[in-house]
Amino acid sequence: MFNLNELKKKNICIIGFMGSGKSIIGKDLSKYLNIKFYDTDKEIELKTKKSINKIFKEDGEKYFRDIEEKICIKLLGQDNCVISLGGGSIINKNIRKVIKKNSYSIYLQVKLINLMHRLKSSKKRPLLNKKDNKKELLEDLYNDRKKFYEDADFIVSNNNDKLQVLEKIKSKLNSYAN
Ligand code: S3P
Numbered sequence: 001m002f003n004l005n006e007l008k009k010k011n012i013c014i015i016g017f018m019g020s021g022k023s024i025i026g027k028d029l030s031k032y033l034n035i036k037f038y039d040t041d042k043e044i045e046l047k048t049k050k051s052i053n054k055i056f057k058e059d060g061e062k063y064f065r066d067i068e069e070k071i072c073i074k075l076l077g078q079d080n081c082v083i084s085l086g087g088g089s090i091i092n093k094n095i096r097k098v099i100k101k102n103s104y105s106i107y108l109q110v111k112l113i114n115l116m117h118r119l120k121s122s123k124k125r126p127l128l129n130k131k132d133n134k135k136e137l138l139e140d141l142y143n144d145r146k147k148f149y150e151d152a153d154f155i156v157s158n159n160n161d162k163l164q165v166l167e168k169i170k171s172k173l174n175s176y177a178n
Pocket of ligand 1: 088124
């Protein structure tokens with residue numbers, strides 16, 4: 001069975017765009033590996049006692065990004081866990097540095113067109129709440145962040161079946177086991 005020590009990493013983190021399935025896959029992977037699971041957005045909500053939507057509305061994006069940086073860096077310092085990172089955290093240089101140092105990173109790659117479908121009616125993504133130009137907004141964010149996501153240790157596409165994705169991740173991790 002795979003062990004994080006073999007990679008000299010503290011934990012596994014799941015990165016990717018909003019709607020790419022990070023929380024579901026992250027949770028399933030943590031169950032398979034029998035280690036803890038964290039979702040950075042959930043931790044932010046617990047800490048602030050507010051929904052992500054409410055934080056953006058009442059306190060603004062800058063405030064959210066500051067808390068996000070603190071929470072992500074704290075969680076990325078933990079041993080033996082799977083962490084699903086909020087999609088925008090990758091734009092933060094300090095977070096990227098800690099990912100490189102501590103984490104085996106897995107990018108869930110989803111085609112822009114599929115993300116558009118998945119996020120079409122999402123009310124939980126404050127960045128996309130502006131009604132008119134959702135498509136352009138999504139496209140811009142996608143293009144800005146792609147290069148950072150693609151720097152992951154392992155890239156797996158999550159356009160179809162989540163079970164297949166999980167199998168690919170398991171088999172990749174197990175290839176590192178002695
Ligand atoms: C964001 C993604 C969201 C959440 C916030 C901002 C982003 O997380 O952190 O709405 O900038 O892409 P998910 O990737 O879990 O949707």
